[in-house]
Amino acid sequence: MYDELEEYTKWGSIVTVQIVVTKNDVGALEEKIKRCHDAGVKAVVMCAVHLKNTKDHLPDLWSMSRVGLEMKKKYPGVIISPDGYFNRITWDHGCDTSSIIVDADGFLWYPCRVLEEKTINLIDSDLMTYVESPDGHERRQRMAACDIQCAWYQYYATQSFVNPRELLSAWMPYYRDLLNKGKQPVFAAAPIAPRDPRDLIHAQIVQESAIRGLPASESLVELPTIDSSRHP
Structure with a gap:
């Protein structure tokens, strides 16, 4: 392959x-x-x-x-x-229940696949109702105390995509492809610090991508600075 x-x-x-x-x-x-x-x-x-x-x-x-x-x-x-x-x-205890697995027969593995415990069938049961139920709460507590370091990717990685502190690292490979069709961008600093958090996050991602990206000069594409008129 x-x-x-x-x-x-x-x-x-x-x-x-x-x-x-x-x-x-x-x-x-x-x-x-x-x-x-x-x-x-x-x-x-x-x-x-x-x-x-x-x-x-x-x-x-x-x-x-x-x-x-x-x-x-x-x-x-x-x-x-x-x-x-x-x-x-x-x-x-590095895993969590921010992701779920549903078997082909419709049954929910909960709190995780490794413990091999099936619960409700989503064909005729509501997921959120079960997650908010006492049984769902008890199973999450069991998972939080589980001493099996299984390293199942889904249970150990998903938190990185929803935790604000880890979003930059988790989304970097995808974000690079969205910018300039995968070409490595050059970071151009804004003339003033952006007030909009979204602009700040964007700038941080572009800067990180420029620093850690591919070194080939022919693949560099300069990005415009943030328009200062948007931030009176």
Whole structure:
């Protein structure tokens, strides 16, 4: 598959490779990320989760965290897994219920898939009613106290996309593609500090993208400064 990445990019859409890392191939991650970088595609990196009645291929979480963050710095814009994922997998309680999984039969795995407990069937039950119920509350408390460091991507990464403190890191790979069709922007500072928080966030993202982006000069596209007339 890696030999055909350039062919996939000709289809006109963003190509993302899902890389599931086992305990035997953490050291091979850089080779795969470099291949994605050279082909101009993205990669979502996650741990191989150990479920019941399966072989345990979960990698060493501290090694995975270190290597994952190193690869994000070395190959900026390639790995779309947020920094928060690589940080949280080393925490005692890094998962949360901000994301859910519904099985093909309509039953809800709650609080998570790893505990293998099905609850309501969404074919004939309302999700929010159940989430707000005493049973839903009790299950979330159990998840918060769970001592299984499963590293399931969905439960460890989703918080990065809804937590304001982590939005910059989580959305950076996507935002770069929205700006100038993926070309690396040059950050131009505004003449005055923007008062609108949205303008400030935009400026921070563009600045971060310019600092951490690809160094090729021919790919640089200058962005206009923020119009000071909008901020009397």
